Amino acid sequence: MSPTPDHVAEIVNQLRSEILTGVLKPDLPLKQESIAARFQVSRMPVREALRQLEMMGFVTVNQNRRTHVAPTSQADFLEIYDMRIAAEVLAIRSAMPHLTNAQIDKASGFHAKILAGQTEDFGSLNTALHMALYEPSARPRLLGHIQNLGEAADRYTFMCSVDQAFRDKSNAEHAALIDACYARDEDAAAQCLETHIRDARDKFSPEFKEA
Amino acid sequence: MSPTPDHVAEIVNQLRSEILTGVLKPDLPLKQESIAARFQVSRMPVREALRQLEMMGFVTVNQNRRTHVAPTSQADFLEIYDMRIAAEVLAIRSAMPHLTNAQIDKASGFHAKILAGQTEDFGSLNTALHMALYEPSARPRLLGHIQNLGEAADRYTFMCSVDQAFRDKSNAEHAALIDACYARDEDAAAQCLETHIRDARDKFSPEFKEA
DNA sequence: TAAATCATTTTTGGATACAAAAATAAGACT
DNA sequence: AGTCTTATTTTTGTATCCAAAAATGATTTA
Numbered sequence A, B: 001m002s003p004t005p006d007h008v009a010e011i012v013n014q015l016r017s018e019i020l021t022g023v024l025k026p027d028l029p030l031k032q033e034s035i036a037a038r039f040q041v042s043r044m045p046v047r048e049a050l051r052q053l054e055m056m057g058f059v060t061v062n063q064n065r066r067t068h069v070a071p072t073s074q075a076d077f078l079e080i081y082d083m084r085i086a087a088e089v090l091a092i093r094s095a096m097p098h099l100t101n102a103q104i105d106k107a108s109g110f111h112a113k114i115l116a117g118q119t120e121d122f123g124s125l126n127t128a129l130h131m132a133l134y135e136p137s138a139r140p141r142l143l144g145h146i147q148n149l150g151e152a153a154d155r156y157t158f159m160c161s162v163d164q165a166f167r168d169k170s171n172a173e174h175a176a177l178i179d180a181c182y183a184r185d186e187d188a189a190a191q192c193l194e195t196h197i198r199d200a201r202d203k204f205s206p207e208f209k210e211a
Numbered sequence C: 001t002a003a004a005t006c007a008t009t010t011t012t013g014g015a016t017a018c019a020a021a022a023a024t025a026a027g028a029c030t
Numbered sequence D: 001a002g003t004c005t006t007a008t009t010t011t012t013g014t015a016t017c018c019a020a021a022a023a024t025g026a027t028t029t030a
Helices: A007-020 A032-039 A043-056 A074-098 A101-116 A122-137 A140-157 A164-182 A186-208 B007-020 B032-039 B043-056 B074-098 B101-116 B122-137 B140-157 B164-182 B186-208
Strands: A059-061 A067-069 B059-061 B067-069
Touching: A007 A032, A007 A043, A007 A140, A032 A043, A043 A059, A043 A140, A043 B043, A074 A122, A074 A140, A074 A164, A074 A186, A074 B074, A074 B140, A101 A122, A101 A164, A122 A140, A122 A164, A140 A186, A140 B074, A140 B140, A164 A186, B007 B032, B007 B043, B007 B140, B032 B043, B043 B059, B043 B140, B074 B122, B074 B140, B074 B164, B074 B186, B101 B122, B101 B164, B122 B140, B122 B164, B140 B186, B164 B186
Parallel strands: none
Antiparallel strands: A059 A067, B059 B067
């Protein structure tokens, strides 16, 4: 409509959401023209959106410049989760010296919300809890990287059903992590976090066995 | 020029090189029009190039859509190097089970070249050595991330002078790393790598103390 | 019938053109 | 003189248009 209102971000968000919820399936070709028609804009902002999605890993551009929804694989899932362990352990270690009780309280608040709301969106509360603990590190590069990995992981975790047993274990791990933070025990927190993410990885990994 | 030849990559490479060598200094405003004139193209490919450079962290786009060369700081330098430790340690651990002697020989070849050529481009040989050891991990996401961090680090290391003492230490650490790989000792290799990168970090870090 | 060649259509990267923010410069007012 | 307002310029985002790859389909040939 109006000539200068950054349609790019909107298109990126919409397409990303459709990719990670599986509406747009892996290997589906994405044609600029049809996307432009769908969003009532020209191909220009669509092109930029596709480029951004490419850098984020949600789409791949083959050698002939055709854009497809990026494929998924168990190997990719494992890769993402191993990178998450490395990045998030670094984040909690970097944040620890700067953590105030107020900030831990905030994370603890998310933890309580998870315990209370049984069937609420576990995902966003979970990431909010984690990010609350990482943000005091004041490391924008690292935080951005963790955010990217989280979004990449969402593509896989979206379709996963979480049983109560896993929920209980996750809650216990969160509690232990928060306790370690209150105690300012860096090594304990790092250990908690590592096993926490590793447990999620090992839990969901089998669901993505290749055909 | 010709109508469909991907000028974007060329512009990205040139600008990135000028940013990391300091030709384009931090906070310098980058105007699409003048860049387009410099490269004899329209603003279209320039826009895409700037967006890519933004995702790579070489430029920042402020709220008013003005693009500047990204600032540098000691904190950013430390952040990059801590992320390198986390990512590269993961890479060597992931690669270890798949490493063949032939692949280690390749890394060893780069090591020999570094020892031989005294004043050659230490930088590219160094990254080649490291990447040779990581590539067998077959983890494209992780390898891309490491590549990005390396390029981000180049912005800082470019201006650093490496004395012979540091060179000797680095060479010894490379040798120890390669030995650990031949021995398929994952923990030892991870330890070597961590101290190797940490030494570089601690060596260069003081050069970027804020004013 | 299967493969190869050629014409047509589709899709993409780039150039040009135009409207709206943002920045800059100029003038009015206290 | 210093500050606020307003007009001009600059810079950016998007739409439209064009040419070249790539893909598709039809036709020919063995």
